[in-house]
Structures are given as structure tokens and as C-alpha cells.
Amino acid sequence: MSRRKKTINVMLVVAMLAVLITFVTPIGSQTVQAASGAFVKGINMNGNAVTVDGNQWVSYSTALSSGFSTTAGKTYNNSITWVPATDSGTNTMLNTVIYQSGGSFTMNQTLANGSYDVYFYLTENYKDNYRSEDIKLEGTTVATGVGKLTKNTWAKYGPYKVTVSDGSLSMDFVRVSGDPQIAGLAIFESGTGGGSSEGLVAFPGAEGYGKNTTGGRGGAVYEVTNLNSSGTGSFGAAISASGPRTIVFRVSGTITGNYDIKNGDITIAGQTAPGDGITIKGRLSINADNIIIRHIRVRNDPVANPDGDALGGRFHKNIIIDHVSASWSTDEVLSLYHNDYTTVQWSLIAEALPKGTTDDHRFGAIWGNNYGTWHHNLIADNASRNPRWASGSGYNDYRNNVLYNWQYQSSYGGEAQQVGDSRFTFSTINMVANYYKPGPATEAAVARRIVEPTARSTDDKGSWYVSGNYVEGYPDVTADNWKGVDGSDYIKLSTPWNAMPINQQSPQDAYTAVLDKSGASLKRDKVDVDIIDGVRNGTGKYGNNGIISNPSDVGGWPTLNSAPAPVDSDHDGMPDNWETAHNLNPNNASDRNNKDAVGYTMLELYLSSLSN
Structure with missing residues (x-):
């Protein structure tokens, strides 16, 4: 056999072995x-x-x-x-x-x-x-x-x-x-599908474990040109599409309907709406991976949905929710749990409603994702579950949030095991540098409470690190946070689990920043303005000291005025004048996916310019 033929045969054997056992030579050689x-x-x-x-x-x-x-x-x-x-x-x-x-x-x-x-x-x-x-x-x-x-x-x-x-x-x-x-x-x-892109965050300002979500990066653009619930140019059509895509809005106003994101790799860019922004009058459910949702409002309709969340999802990964206002749920306002690699940041979760024909429930949230980050959110005017930590939450880092006017329960839960599901077997939670402000509806017995962990048995306790939180009116709890941790159904951690860091502030500075910027704050509607004013002034303007029973208690869904959308000749999500200023071609839609030196597409740069 010639030397050349022998070499070729050896190469074939090596290639076959690589296919059969996927072996990679160890480091060092x-x-x-x-x-x-x-x-x-x-x-x-x-x-x-x-x-x-x-x-x-x-x-x-x-x-x-x-x-x-x-x-x-x-x-x-x-x-x-x-x-x-x-x-x-x-x-x-x-x-x-x-x-x-x-x-x-x-x-x-x-x-x-x-x-x-x-x-x-x-x-x-x-x-x-x-x-x-x-x-x-x-x-x-x-x-x-x-x-x-x-x-x-x-x-x-x-x-x-x-x-x-x-x-x-x-x-x-x-x-x-x-x-x-x-x-x-x-x-x-494995990286074979959509999801994290190590090193490049979803957008400037994205932090925590959802920060590398790619959403619709590099994909198609879907324009929402009307407020219809379905059909050409509707939000429903854009949600139902498949493949990587970014949804931009050519109109502002209220869109009625229940929407289910079943196809992932999507960016919902609410900051593109001209005028007063977008409200979903209904529900928005997450049932896919690789999701970016920014600058929208989701306000549930209790008549259409007497038993449901405003916004939520389970069993998925790579999700970031940023500057979203959610309210008026009949289950929880924003529940995101048993997912992986998520961030909820700079969002407003408020004014939960009773379930169905009852006069109870009014729950804020169920949270708990394995590698979940929760920061700079406002949770206000909910009776309980502010949040409730899921059984089998996994690793969660909760810091720089503001909690106001809880009624009979602040936060609780965090059992180790989700009953009947072996995928969720532990809860490890950092609660650090948050701001707690009791309101007029807050019952005296729970006004000092940071959290009340729960467990179903002695071997069902979650692990908790609670430190640096500020509880307004209770300097002893602020000085020693464990005085605000009720019960004994928890494992006390002396050090936090080593979570991915965020740009952490003091609780007092976070309070100011959250009130200034949380929710769909590019242009706040009357609902959010009233909620923020209540927090600032320590009041509860509507309902029973801020705990409401119906959207009509606060005036219902505000009218949102639209404005002319900027000219976009090639319908690539970027206005002509912006493209010209950035040396792009207003008649070439494909240049939206040109990348800068860092790796962001031109469309992503434009979207970021709207929300900075």
C-alpha cells in the first residue's frame, strides 16, 4: 500500500470514530x-x-x-x-x-x-x-x-x-x-438552537441570567400596522409566525385578545410604537424559548379571563422581560417559574384582581426559575404572592426590587421539591438590597415581614440568604433582616449563592430609580402614573386602600393616542432618516441584519436608541 493511500485510510478511520463516539482529544495535547x-x-x-x-x-x-x-x-x-x-x-x-x-x-x-x-x-x-x-x-x-x-x-x-x-x-x-x-x-x-449568545447581551442594559437571550436577532421583521386581534398587520399574526423575528409597531393603542407565544426566537419591541405605546387588553403567555419582551403593557380583561395570569409561562428557557407593565390578573399578574436562564427587570407588577366571582386571590406573582434574576421591579397593591416562590425554584437572585402595599402577605414559598415532578428538587434564593414599604392596606401583623418561607416537611426546606434589605418604619428589621423572616421552614445561608452580578444599588437608590423608570415608562399611561404616585405618597387612591376589585375602580383601560409612524420605505424596522444617518440604504431591507463591530445588528442598534 502506498504511503498516500495509507494516510487516507487512517483519516477515514479517525473520521468514522469521531462520528461513532464524538471523542475530543483531552486538553494538554x-x-x-x-x-x-x-x-x-x-x-x-x-x-x-x-x-x-x-x-x-x-x-x-x-x-x-x-x-x-x-x-x-x-x-x-x-x-x-x-x-x-x-x-x-x-x-x-x-x-x-x-x-x-x-x-x-x-x-x-x-x-x-x-x-x-x-x-x-x-x-x-x-x-x-x-x-x-x-x-x-x-x-x-x-x-x-x-x-x-x-x-x-x-x-x-x-x-x-x-x-x-x-x-x-x-x-x-x-x-x-x-x-x-x-x-x-x-x-x-449544546447551542444547536436559539438562545444564549455568550458575551453579547440582548440589548444594552440587559442584566442577569436572561441577558444573553438573542430573541429575533438576525431574523425577519413583522410590522404591526393596526389594532386588530388577528389578520394581516396584526399583533396576533406576528406572534403566530415562526422563525427568528422582531415585532415592531407602526401604531399605538390597545389591542384586545389573548396571545400565546408558541414559536420562539422573538423580540417584541414595544418601544417602536409611535405615540402613547401599546397595551394588550387580555393575556400574553410564553410557551417557547428565546424570548425578549420590552416596553409594553399587559392588562388582563377579567370578563374574558376570570381565572388567568396577565403575563406568564413555564418550562422554557432564555427569557428576558424588560420595562413591562402588567396588571389586573385573576390568578397572578406576572408568573414566570420552572424556566431556565431568565431575567425580569425594570417591570411593574400591580393591582391584581379577585378570581372569578370570589372576593379573594389578588395575587402578584409566582417566581422561581433555575438561574433566574429579578431586579429593579415594582410590585404594588397586591394582596399576596409578592412574589410566591415556586416549589423547586432552583437558583434565584432577587435584589433592588420595591414592594409596596401588600395586604396580608409579602413573600412566601420556596419549598425544595415540586410535588410529583423530579425535575424541580431544590430552592436556593438570595433576597438582597430590596426596599419594602408598607402601605395603607398592609395589615399590621405583616408590615415588618420580608418573607415567610414554607415547607411541607422537614426535608422540604429551601435555602435562603436574606441581607441588606430596607423595611420602611422598621429599623430593627433593616438592621437585622432575619427579624423579618418569619417561621422556621427554611435553611439559613450565611453567605449568598454566587449569582451573576447586576449593577446593584443601595435599597434607597433602587427605590428612587424604580419609581422613575419601571414599567412601560417611555410614556406612562394613567394607570401606571396613579400607581407610582401612590407609592411615592404612601397612599391607596382606589378600591380598599389601593386593593381593587375591577379595572373600572381605576377608570379602566386608558385611551392611548397614536402618532404618525416614521417613514420606512423598505419595511425593515428602521426609519429612512435613521438609515441615512447611519450610512445604510433605506431601500435595502437586508441591511437591517448587518452587524457592528460588537455583533449587534443595525436593527438592534436602532431599537436600543429608542429606549436609552
Whole structure:
């Protein structure tokens, strides 16, 4: 056989093996392929929380209480400076391992159904080429004979692509020789669909775990040209379309109907409405991934929907809600829970209504998403659930929010386990630097309350960090926030879980900023103006000290005046004069998706210019 033919045959064998087992050469000899999606979870086996490759990994003990399990029966700690040299966080992680003496072991991690990239970190601390193992994901072998390392070296294997369809990722480490072990596990979204775009935020000012949502970036433009509930040029038609898309408004006013976002990769750009803006008289439901919603109002119609949220969704990922005003629900005003990678920021959640023909309910929100950020929101004039934390909330960071005039309950919930659903097995919640202002409807017994965690049993308690919150009128609670945490159904954390940071303010500064900017604040309608005035002045103008029973109590849906839309000859979402000023062609719709040096499309730059 010629040398050339032999080389070609070897290349074919290598290519076939790559298809069969998706094996990537470990770091140290060649570069490991980078994961293309958002970071989901990292576990430091037998170790403490640590930062690896810029991502915050959880400790082994936290992992074991948050959906991870293993049959590995042994643990070991080292104090080695590993080769090849790496950063201190990774080196620390590599020094703690779990293993099985003389046998195989399994690991399982609860995950939302979807596609993932999985990496494993292995070390050798005993002798050259001592241990070797095969790896299976979901019962399929993805790597064979990994781990034959020289003493005091390490390797990172992956990404191995896997699809989870039953809410849990199974991992098998099958002994070939020695004692199979693992130092670290990292899981990322596979990045095969819409969602996070690491490093490029959804828009300037997007923060938290939903900040990398891409929405309709790079897609089509749908113009809303009328206030009809359906048909050509309607909001309903734009919502029902598929594919990446941005919805822009050529009209202001109130749109009546219940709308369900079933097709993701969408940006709803309410800031484009000329005049007084857009109100949805009805419901808006999120039933898809990769959603950006900005600068609209959603005010439920209790006659059409006697038992429903104004805005909400479950079981999805990559969602950011920004500068939205929601009210008049007959279930909760804004409920977003059991999702992944979400942010609700600078929004106004107020004036919940009773359910159906009853005189109770009037609930603000159910929140709790795994890796959920909630910041700079105003929650006002709701009887309870301000918010209620979902059972099995996951990791949530709640800070710089303002709560006003709760009636008989501020915040509660946060049980560890969602009954009957093994996907949601823990709640870990930071409540930091929020502002609590009791109002005229607030009952005296709960005026000092920050939160009342609940649990169904002793092993159903969530973990809570509560610090730096300001409770107006209660300096003792402000000085020691745990005096405002009622009951005993919680695990008290002495330090917060290491959440993605936001531009945090003091509670007092956040109070001022939230009242100035929250909700659909580019042009506030009468409803929001009255709510904000009530908070500023400590009053409850309508209903029973601010707790209302019907939209008519506050005057109903205000008239929203429209204005002429700017000329947009090519219907690409950008006005002609803006395109000309930015060296674009007003007659070439495709230039909306040209990108700047950072990566934003021209359309995104225009949309951001409207809301800065």
C-alpha cells in the first residue's frame, strides 16, 4: 500500500470514530472544542464551590441536594500542582475527586429536556497509566479508554453531545483498569438552537441570567400596522409566525385578545410604537424559548379571563422581560417559574384582581426559575404572592426590587421539591438590597415581614440568604433582616449563592430609580402614573386602600393616542432618516441584519436608541 493511500485510510478511520463516539482529544495535547451554548452547571466533585473557566461551579454538597446523585463510594483530596499548569480555580477543582475502588459507577443529574454538551475532568495522582474507563451518556458509549494519564497530569474530555428526554442525564463510568474517577463535571446547552449568545447581551442594559437571550436577532421583521386581534398587520399574526423575528409597531393603542407565544426566537419591541405605546387588553403567555419582551403593557380583561395570569409561562428557557407593565390578573399578574436562564427587570407588577366571582386571590406573582434574576421591579397593591416562590425554584437572585402595599402577605414559598415532578428538587434564593414599604392596606401583623418561607416537611426546606434589605418604619428589621423572616421552614445561608452580578444599588437608590423608570415608562399611561404616585405618597387612591376589585375602580383601560409612524420605505424596522444617518440604504431591507463591530445588528442598534 502506498504511503498516500495509507494516510487516507487512517483519516477515514479517525473520521468514522469521531462520528461513532464524538471523542475530543483531552486538553494538554490539543485544544478541546469549546461548548457553543450557555453554561448550565458545573460540579466540583468532593469539593467546595469554585470558579472554572469563568463559570461558577457548585460544591459537591450543594450538588447532592440539587438533583445530582452518584454510586461512587470513595472520595479523595490531593494537594498537587497539576500539569499542564492551569488557573488556581481549576487546579483547586482537580484536587478533589470521587471514585469507585475496583469497579464502575454511575452519576445522574436532573436537567430540563434538551440538547447538551458535557465535559469531564480526570486526573492521575497514583502512577502512570493506572486507570482507564469508558463513558456512557444516556446508555450510549461516547468515549472509550479515557484516563490513561501520566502521574500528576489532568485531562478535560468533551464536548460529548447528548439529548435529555426524561428530565435526567445518566452518566456511566465503566471500569477498564484501575479505579475509575472524576474530578469535575461541566454541562452546557449544546447551542444547536436559539438562545444564549455568550458575551453579547440582548440589548444594552440587559442584566442577569436572561441577558444573553438573542430573541429575533438576525431574523425577519413583522410590522404591526393596526389594532386588530388577528389578520394581516396584526399583533396576533406576528406572534403566530415562526422563525427568528422582531415585532415592531407602526401604531399605538390597545389591542384586545389573548396571545400565546408558541414559536420562539422573538423580540417584541414595544418601544417602536409611535405615540402613547401599546397595551394588550387580555393575556400574553410564553410557551417557547428565546424570548425578549420590552416596553409594553399587559392588562388582563377579567370578563374574558376570570381565572388567568396577565403575563406568564413555564418550562422554557432564555427569557428576558424588560420595562413591562402588567396588571389586573385573576390568578397572578406576572408568573414566570420552572424556566431556565431568565431575567425580569425594570417591570411593574400591580393591582391584581379577585378570581372569578370570589372576593379573594389578588395575587402578584409566582417566581422561581433555575438561574433566574429579578431586579429593579415594582410590585404594588397586591394582596399576596409578592412574589410566591415556586416549589423547586432552583437558583434565584432577587435584589433592588420595591414592594409596596401588600395586604396580608409579602413573600412566601420556596419549598425544595415540586410535588410529583423530579425535575424541580431544590430552592436556593438570595433576597438582597430590596426596599419594602408598607402601605395603607398592609395589615399590621405583616408590615415588618420580608418573607415567610414554607415547607411541607422537614426535608422540604429551601435555602435562603436574606441581607441588606430596607423595611420602611422598621429599623430593627433593616438592621437585622432575619427579624423579618418569619417561621422556621427554611435553611439559613450565611453567605449568598454566587449569582451573576447586576449593577446593584443601595435599597434607597433602587427605590428612587424604580419609581422613575419601571414599567412601560417611555410614556406612562394613567394607570401606571396613579400607581407610582401612590407609592411615592404612601397612599391607596382606589378600591380598599389601593386593593381593587375591577379595572373600572381605576377608570379602566386608558385611551392611548397614536402618532404618525416614521417613514420606512423598505419595511425593515428602521426609519429612512435613521438609515441615512447611519450610512445604510433605506431601500435595502437586508441591511437591517448587518452587524457592528460588537455583533449587534443595525436593527438592534436602532431599537436600543429608542429606549436609552
